[in-house]
Amino acid sequence: xxxxxxxxxxxxxxxxxxxxxxxxxxxxxxxxxxxxxxxxxxxxxxxxxxxxxxxxxxxxxxxxxxxxxxxxxxxxxxxxxxxxxxxxxxxxxxxxxxxxxxxxxxxxxxxxxxxxxxxxxxxxxxxxxxxxxxxxxxxxxxxxxxxxxxxxxxxxxxxxxxxxxxxxxxxxxxxxxxxxxxxxxxxxxxxxxxxxxxxxxxxxxxxxxxxxxxxxxxxxxxxxxxxxxxxxxxxxxxxxxxxxxxxxxxxxxxxxxxxxxxxxxxxxxxxxxxxxxxxxxxxxxxxxxxxxxxxxxxxxxxxxxxxxxxxxxxxxxxxxxxxxxxxxx
Numbered sequence: 649x650x651x652x653x654x655x656x657x658x659x660x661x662x663x664x665x666x667x668x669x670x671x672x673x674x675x676x677x678x679x680x681x682x683x684x685x686x687x688x689x690x691x692x693x694x695x696x697x698x699x700x701x702x703x704x705x706x707x708x709x710x711x712x713x714x715x716x717x718x719x720x721x722x723x724x725x726x727x728x729x730x731x732x733x734x735x736x737x738x739x740x741x742x743x744x745x746x747x748x749x750x751x752x753x754x755x756x757x758x759x760x761x762x763x764x765x766x767x768x769x770x771x772x773x774x775x776x777x778x779x780x781x782x783x784x785x786x787x788x789x790x791x792x793x794x795x796x797x798x799x800x801x802x803x804x805x806x807x808x809x810x811x812x813x814x815x816x817x818x819x820x821x822x823x824x825x826x827x828x829x830x831x832x833x834x835x836x837x838x839x840x841x842x843x844x845x846x847x848x849x850x851x852x853x854x855x856x857x858x859x860x861x862x863x864x865x866x867x868x869x870x871x872x873x874x875x876x877x878x879x880x881x882x883x884x885x886x887x888x889x890x891x892x893x894x895x896x897x898x899x900x901x902x903x904x905x906x907x908x909x910x911x912x913x914x915x916x917x918x919x920x921x922x923x924x925x926x927x928x929x930x931x932x933x934x935x936x937x938x939x940x941x942x943x944x945x946x947x948x949x950x951x952x953x954x955x956x957x958x959x960x961x962x963x964x965x966x967x968x969x970x971x972x973x974x975x976x977x
Contacts, residue, residue: 685756686710693749697873699742702861706750713757730858731759732825734847735837737863740911743837744798746863751796754833761831762794770804773817781813785820794831797821802836803846818850825856865911871898875915879944884923889946894918897949922948 716726755763775781805814
């Protein structure tokens with residue numbers, strides 16, 4: 649995973665990183681409660697599987713903000729970093745989760761006033777006629793004010809020709825980054841290759857987004873850890889046989905499945921399907937024990953064969969796109 653980190657040089661970058669209101673409240677019970685909330689956010693971050701370089705960057709930003717606060721208290725000049733970011737990675741690799749945690753963290757540390765996350769895509773920003781795009785993009789900026797505007801598949805804004813309204817949306821967003829620089833963070837996200845190309849075709853954007861994070865696909869070990877965390881949150885466990893079967897499924901999916909299958913969304917689909925299969929297995933049984941109710945067995949992870957004469961299709965499995973495995977493997 650690569651992390652690119654730089655110091656912003658946009659107009660107004662010498663502003664105080666910590667908002668005056670937060671400094672005035674930063675004593676006694678409020679300061680204590682803020683610290684506890686910051687610690688809670690960092691604990692959630694540490695609980696996430698993998699993403700070590702992402703976690704490291706967030707810890708750097710947290711330390712930097714704290715030191716600037718102390719410098720202000722000593723009457724020293726305080727500095728700031730431009731916090732607009734690029735997230736590169738496949739779906740399900742933790743990008744929006746990390747953005748949401750960042751919003752909460754920066755709110756508690758006084759960088760943002762609200763800390764909420766507004767997640768949008770091209771359709772939310774680009775209009776159908778002249779003047780419509782600027783209005784839609786400004787509305788999204790206003791909604792995100794005080795928090796983070798997260799634009800998924802941001803490269804799609806530059807896919808059209810010179811007359812495509814996506815370029816107009818980019819211009820509005822760049823202006824909004826300047827107009828609201830004291831209380832807004834913009835994160836552009838998408839597949840690594842597409843985002844790299846996007847930045848090549850828009851060289852002016854690269855300097856405006858000095859923080860660039862790569863979110864890699866998860867390894868088999870990490871996917872198994874994610875599965876166990878998902879199950880634990882719902883008070884389920886994998887039996888040894890189920891754990892062995894799940895690992896086989898994950899290996900097959902990563903080796904022979906879709907190129908973007910190595911992510912947490914795939915794991916969630918498999919787990920949710922297994923929970924439904926477990927319920928179907930148990931629903932007619934009497935005298936169920938607690939162990940029965942919490943255990944996911946190997947058979948719960950195996951896809952049932954379709955009825956004779958019926959072709960298997962995606963609608964048979966509402967938990968998501970079919971996972972390509974069967975009982976014979």
